[in-house]
Ligand code: FES
């Protein structure tokens with residue numbers, strides 16, 4: 001099976017229903033995308049599929065063959081993603097950091113689609129869990145990244 | 150997380166100031182620093198010999214901690230483990246302040262096991278909000294002595310007296326001749342010098358890094374997916390493992406109904422039996438997981454001598470009833486005056502019973518462990534832990550080798566909150582060790598979130614009975630409390646007979662209020678589940694019990710709860726100032742209910758707590774929406790005595806508020822028939838972004854001895870919220886979480 005990941009074609013060997021998350025982490029060694037719950041609850045595994053924030057732990061790899069997959073490893077290659085990362089650093093958003101790959105990807109997806117989101121847009125898009133409670137810093141970082149867009 | 154161990158474990162004043170043992174030792178130290186400067190670790194044999202020598206004073210041997218590289222960057226091997234609390238940055242600030250090196254030039258990693266790092270009163274733990282306050286004096290001295298060696302090396306190189314030299318971040322300066330030398334260029338020569346007995350410390354008024362909001366060292370890696378956690382470890386040739394645990398602790402795997410089917414699944418290497426679990430090893434973790442979940446295991450009942458058996462009929466609801474029925478007299482924790490007499494002569498007495506449920510840690514990184522047996526019989530282990538030496542000792546026992554043959558690697562923690570201490574069946578590494586031995590290959594084991602919910606060690610359930618007597622002036626004259634249950638200190642470290650477990654009573658005993666007659670006891674009662682430390686430990690529920698009951702006392706005496714606290718703290722200037730500070734921060738105390746601009750009716754609650762050497766005052770503002778509580782703002786005034794990084798403190802208070810609020814509103818581990826009902830976050834809801842309140846923090850540096858920061862922001866939140874709910878609705882909620890109670894507005 002061939003996957004388009006971060007602009008590169010990668011061929012992978014996995015059962016068709018293997019979650020994209022585990023293909024990324026195990027097969028391809030891309031560990032920036034995290035496993036938190038495996039049941040689409042936490043968002044730690046968020047990647048972009050054709051620009052759309054997607055929870056890769058419940059995404060069968062077969063279903064995204066041929067689509068453009070972007071992971072945290074390539075987020076800075078995107079101008080919006082780069083802005084999001086800079087805003088994250090400026091806001092000192094991460095604590096343990098474990099949820100933050102997913103948070104950055106969710107924010108990048110939001111700002112690519114809605115460059116100037118309202119607070120409601122942010123609330124609707126930024127639903128990933130953070131056990132360290134960095135939610136206020138994350139919201140501030142999203143607003144800052146949007147303001148610089 | 151070991152607040153209750155405070156007297157035994159910790160006194161910053163008692164920590165060694167860090168002097169080399171004798172002159173002959175100094176040469177050795179210098180040579181070792183040289184080796185490290187060249188990027189070579191201490192030879193194994195030497196490290197072992199030193200580990201055996203009782204003469205090592207923790208925090209004194211520079212090469213165990215510092216490596217200044219040619220490019221001027223500084224590698225700091227930290228006694229502590231970074232898990233979001235910002236300790237790596239704090240250590241870089243403290244050492245950098247005295248070394249005169251910009252913290253931004255530091256690379257901080259967790260040191261391997263060794264006697265040098267036992268800085269928490271002779272032990273090494275990352276917990277109890279102990280790290281910064283316990284290591285502060287030793288880390289300052291360490292930086293100062295390393296700086297003195299660099300200055301001496303520069304003096305020799307430049308041929309000038311050391312007294313003519315000063316330093317600027319990263320370099321030694323000879324102002325008279327306008328010359329300067331970078332640390333990186335001096336490190337090798339400095340390493341050859343004797344380590345000075347002491348070195349002068351910087352005056353606090355000249356601090357550039359300590360006390361400043363220095364940027365965290367780890368945020369960029371954590372914002373770009375480059376931070377590495379235990380779950381990300383890869384070892385050449387490893388197999389991956391997933392486990393299925395017995396539904397109840399104590400049961401053992403019996404027959405497999407479909408072994409052949411599972412063995413034939415893609416990538417499967419083998420099926421392995423473990424104590425209380427089965428594992429499947431495969432080339433990929435997802436294949437291992439799928440296979441182990443396909444395996445149909447017949448579980449045999451616990452053997453007669455099995456440890457920690459979970460009874461088949463255990464339920465959290467029935468256990469609550471057991472706690473409620475357990476009566477005293479109990480073991481005294483605090484006795485002052487004569488409560489019985491004071492209650493008899495009181496104008497009015499009130500009683501109430503409070504409780505809080507079992508809780509899960511829910512750290513976002515599921516537990517894992519990677520084990521690799523080496524040809525020489527040693528064992529490498531990568532695993533989440535809050536105490537490398539303790540894990541090393543247990544791993545050695547499990548592996549049947551000596552502790553120094555176990556090499557512990559402590560990657561970043563994806564959250565911990567007390568999860569990663571030693572809790573018998575709650576740690577995956579013994580399984581990984583056994584599996585790796587069995588198959589003769591490295592094994593990486595990851596627990597699914599579902600297995601984590603099944604085997605997590607729980608924040609204990611708690612219940613407290615209160616009785617108070619109120620005098621004719623409306624002031625409390627007596628307060629009695631019975632805390633029923635047990636805490637993690639008693640469970641894992643033992644409690645002296647007849648003594649209260651400090652982790653069961655902290656937050657109820659030794660509150661600062663001037664109530665003349667007080668009696669606080671613990672009625673010990675064992676919880677069938679494995680219990681644990683959980684962020685702020687006993688305070689996580691006990692301050693809720695006490696501070697909510699104190700609001701009931703205020704009401705019974707016809708007093709405003711904020712004003713009552715001020716009166717009871719009239720002789721406690723530190724606490725009173727803090728309560729006034731949080732009042733001011735919130736725009737002036739007002740209880741409500743009142744109408745907010747958005748049309749909602751709102752009210753506020755207040756609470757105080759004295760956790761982990763710090764003092765905290767908290768106010769929360771709430772409204773109701775569809776019978777559920779909405780928390781709009783939380784104001785926290787925190788007095789840690791003195792601080793190292795205000796930005797990290799503010800972040801930690803935000804984090805603690807979130808977890809405290811999550812527990813107050815939502816969280817409860819429910820057991821039925823011996824098994825937890827929730828196996829993932831879908832049935833164990835935690836705080837979501839939309840429920841996060843604004844958090845306003847004021848740091849008050851009273852100058853008192855430095856207290857902790859990671860946990861203290863938590864305990865005030867549940868009572869402040871519950872007290873606000875009572876002000877808003879007239880409903881006094883005495884059982885958490887709030888989600889259990891249908892609330893109606895007044
Ligand atoms: S791991 Fe995918 S949503 Fe939690």
Ligand code: FES
Pocket residue numbers: 094095096097098099100129130131132133134233513563564
């Ligand atoms: S930063 Fe730790 S889970 Fe979000």
